[in-house]
Amino acid sequence: xxxxxxxxxxxxxxxxxxxxxxxxxxxxxxxxxxxxxxxxxxxxxxxxxxxxxxxxxxxxxxxxxxxxxxxxxxxxxxxxxxxxxxxxxxxxxxxxxxxxxxxxxxxxxxxxx
Amino acid sequence: xxxxxxxxxxxxxxxxxxxxxxxxxxxxxxxxxxxxxxxxxxxxxxxxxxxxxxxxxxxxxxxxxxxxxxxxxxxxxxxxxxxxxxxxxxxxxxxxxxxxxxxxxxxxxxx
Numbered sequence: 001x002x003x004x005x006x007x008x009x010x011x012x013x014x015x016x017x018x019x020x021x022x023x024x025x026x027x028x029x030x031x032x033x034x035x036x037x038x039x040x041x042x043x044x045x046x047x048x049x050x051x052x053x054x055x056x057x058x059x060x061x062x063x064x065x066x067x068x069x070x071x072x073x074x075x076x077x078x079x080x081x082x083x084x085x086x087x088x089x090x091x092x093x094x095x096x097x098x099x100x101x102x103x104x105x106x107x108x109x110x111x112x113x
Numbered sequence: 114x115x116x117x118x119x120x121x122x123x124x125x126x127x128x129x130x131x132x133x134x135x136x137x138x139x140x141x142x143x144x145x146x147x148x149x150x151x152x153x154x155x156x157x158x159x160x161x162x163x164x165x166x167x168x169x170x171x172x173x174x175x176x177x178x179x180x181x182x183x184x185x186x187x188x189x190x191x192x193x194x195x196x197x198x199x200x201x202x203x204x205x206x207x208x209x210x211x212x213x214x215x216x217x218x219x220x221x222x223x224x
Contacts, residue, residue: 033211043201043214056211090155092212101146102212104156 004105018079025093032074037088050097119215134187136202
């Protein structure tokens with residue numbers, strides 16, 4: 001079974017731009033979560049989606065948003081990029097909401113110049 | 114607010130030696146996870162611990178959970194170079210449904 005896939009793997013943007021990251025969960029998994037990893041703040045939860053609905057949200061500004069499609073694929077969007085948004089963005093999928101281990105994708109490395 | 118603390122943050126050890134990584138968390142948790150991350154790579158799930166007294170072992174790694182002490186340990190037996198990586202513990206609360214991670218322990222196994 002294929003694992004979690006994320007595209008693109010690397011992105012370079014400039015301040016003020018916006019970016020969209022994509023995540024395809026493991027086949028059959030219905031829950032998708034997003035995390036931001038930085039050297040300074042470590043791994044931080046962004047949000048979780050299940051059945052096309054955001055079920056939980058971390059402590060991030062409204063510039064960070066996401067959505068989930070009927071096939072469970074998810075996208076996250078960051079608008080008005082800031083230098084501090086440079087990070088590894090990890091997507092994780094699990095079978096259902098509220099249960100089960102989360103399996104992580106390879107991540108998207110975003111660099112904001 | 115749930116806090117997860119790991120120690121040590123950095124660990125250098127000789128091959129063949131044993132050591133333990135500690136993970137403390139601040140509030141009642143439903144599940145505790147251990148993940149491994151190699152440089153530039155994603156997180157690999159190692160263990161899921163669900164109840165007090167749970168112990169799981171895989172190769173040279175053994176994880177345990179004491180929910181009363183809010184403490185989990187990851188014990189490394191007879192370390193080998195291939196175990197060099199960063200190890201994270203993470204705590205999950207079903208009511209909050211988000212993983213809260215520790216800062217990670219960067220393990221280097223020296224020949």
